[in-house]
Amino acid sequence: MMDVYISLLHFPVYDKNRRIVTTAVTNMDVHDIARAARTYGLAGYYLVTPIREQQEMVRQLVEHWTGGAGLEYNPVRGDAFGLVRVVPELDAVRSEVQRRTGSVPLVVGTSARRGSRCLPVATLRRRIVEEAGSMVLVLGTGWGLEQGLIDSLDEVLEPIEGRGGYNHLSVRSAASIILDRLLGTGR
Amino acid sequence: MMDVYISLLHFPVYDKNRRIVTTAVTNMDVHDIARAARTYGLAGYYLVTPIREQQEMVRQLVEHWTGGAGLEYNPVRGDAFGLVRVVPELDAVRSEVQRRTGSVPLVVGTSARRGSRCLPVATLRRRIVEEAGSMVLVLGTGWGLEQGLIDSLDEVLEPIEGRGGYNHLSVRSAASIILDRLLGTGR
Numbered sequence: 380m381m382d383v384y385i386s387l388l389h390f391p392v393y394d395k396n397r398r399i400v401t402t403a404v405t406n407m408d409v410h411d412i413a414r415a416a417r418t419y420g421l422a423g424y425y426l427v428t429p430i431r432e433q434q435e436m437v438r439q440l441v442e443h444w445t446g447g448a449g450l451e452y453n454p455v456r457g458d459a460f461g462l463v464r465v466v467p468e469l470d471a472v473r474s475e476v477q478r479r480t481g482s483v484p485l486v487v488g489t490s491a492r493r494g495s496r497c498l499p500v501a502t503l504r505r506r507i508v509e510e511a512g513s514m515v516l517v518l519g520t521g522w523g524l525e526q527g528l529i530d531s532l533d534e535v536l537e538p539i540e541g542r543g544g545y546n547h548l549s550v551r552s553a554a555s556i557i558l559d560r561l562l563g564t565g566r
Numbered sequence: 567m568m569d570v571y572i573s574l575l576h577f578p579v580y581d582k583n584r585r586i587v588t589t590a591v592t593n594m595d596v597h598d599i600a601r602a603a604r605t606y607g608l609a610g611y612y613l614v615t616p617i618r619e620q621q622e623m624v625r626q627l628v629e630h631w632t633g634g635a636g637l638e639y640n641p642v643r644g645d646a647f648g649l650v651r652v653v654p655e656l657d658a659v660r661s662e663v664q665r666r667t668g669s670v671p672l673v674v675g676t677s678a679r680r681g682s683r684c685l686p687v688a689t690l691r692r693r694i695v696e697e698a699g700s701m702v703l704v705l706g707t708g709w710g711l712e713q714g715l716i717d718s719l720d721e722v723l724e725p726i727e728g729r730g731g732y733n734h735l736s737v738r739s740a741a742s743i744i745l746d747r748l749l750g751t752g753r
Contacts, residue, residue, distance in 0.1 A: 411735075541750060545646075551594075
């Protein structure tokens, strides 16, 4: 069974006019995805932002919930926040996961659009169970991961499809659904 | 195929000390669940709160995104917000869905805990496709729906299980995962 990590990129991502931007870290993205990561047994959750002040904000948030007044207020939240790390770029996720697991991780991008590469969920689900090593899922904030970055990844997961053409899920919803599809039991 | 609705209750729900409370409407709950509802082809999304000021706040939010400056800023968001309604209690959801669809809806509760009733996802997924009429999924904010209310519902869906015993998902994540399990394609 692979060690699975998730990472949320705040750069390089698109805005609604398809300009490449750095988005702000959203409090709810930290909470919701940490709780989903903990629920599905992930080994870690990386917030990726090049902005130092935002990195510091995430560290303070993690400290609050894992050791401060937040832990006393709600211990189960601290359990989830224990998975959260913050790094400046995706390469730092790669190297830190390699350091932690001793293996080069498989890095898998996600997109709301169907591109030239499209790894079926069922295939990845099987690989997670059957293979050793580690994997990093990469999600983008804003209007999604920049195409050059997507092209640099090992694989790209097929998009989530609902009913009809609309697929403008929040990244919190998308992360939760992807983890359930890849790791959920009792389905 | 059933018409599927989702409803989010702010009363009667538990707080962390298992007292029955009314929670505040959270902006992100409106956005994220509206977008997921739209993605999975739902017929409507009911915010349920007895507090008049909160009902008014939701109506203003919906107006902003479906007709105001929000629509111009982001038209796809307006598409999702068109599903949002606000009512004071679950009975109003029942009667409004009956009025809209001409049938008494099947009302299905959700819980993070496994109780005495536990409808398998696969069974409900099949019923949605095979039966006519309508269904309302009921989710609770805070620490979950009050037990008396759960007991009054037609069915209770089996809880979401990840890996290990931790299941403290946000209601936004839980709603997204449940919709994907019940209505997702390409799985």
